[in-house]
Amino acid sequence: MNKQDQYDEDLLRKFINPERIEKAPEGFTSKTLTRIQIENQSENVKNGFLIKNRVPLISAAITISLTIAAIIVPANETGSIGSAIWKYFQSIKFTLPGLKDTYFQNLNIPSWISFAIIGIFLLGFFDRALYGIFHKENNP
């Protein structure tokens, strides 16, 4: 430390009184603790098992129900609950226009394509709806 720096150092030591610090305002500790407790409570709600794992839980629920449905709906059996459900679906009069040679000449498009397109639209709709719900919750 040269002479000038020593002089500056001494001057600052003279002017800066370490005892003379700006003290935290009254009630600082209680305010901080209250804030921590409030944040803790909202954190606990956010971290609840169902809330935290809602996306995998919904996916699991859908997958399980579809798997069960696939198991209990037999191909050609009658008399069981599964076949009753299957019959119900079969009884729904729902037809889609065949695309073969109707709209596009010389194009042989299988009829299941129309079901697939509707399925994609439905999945897209659910996807947007679920995204909207969860995104809104995550970013209030």
Next chain:
Amino acid sequence: MDFTSDISCIEQVLQGKVNAFSYLVDRHKDKAFNLAFRICGNREEAEEIAQDAFVKAYRSLKDFKMKSSFATWLYRIVYNTAISLVRSRRKGVLALEEFPADTVDFLSFNKNEDEAIDDYRNSLVNFALQKISEEERGLITLYYYNDLDTEEISKITGINKPNIKVKLFRARQRISEIIKKVENKNIFYHE
């Protein structure tokens, strides 16, 4: 319950006793607030920064490795929060061009001369601190007010030791110049 040391308080908090954290807040609030205040120069913002720092510290307490002291760790959070805030609102800062004449007239308001001199010096240092960068303000506060060595300051700021020495040297020079300038103008005060 043993709350004599920071470590015992931390252990209690980690066991789920949130109130044990109040001992840590009580112990460190003034120096944390002072550091925030010296960097940002505003009491309301300093309170917000210090509170944020304690909340962040509480949330990350389980990750605290105890390699450094709790104070060092806390000051690092305060320092980073304050520096980010000042940098984000840099354009809005209005630093005083001149040391205000009315603030030097302390002798008429104070009962004894020592207090008056102390008030005057404190105001002058505050004024000078606003003339240097936020980083230098932080370094000066940690060095002079918190009485930390360059090793500790390096842990807090992430600046290496030789660089801290250089920055402290420059900051000291700048503050010293400002003090001398004001002192020469205001001849009312002589030791």
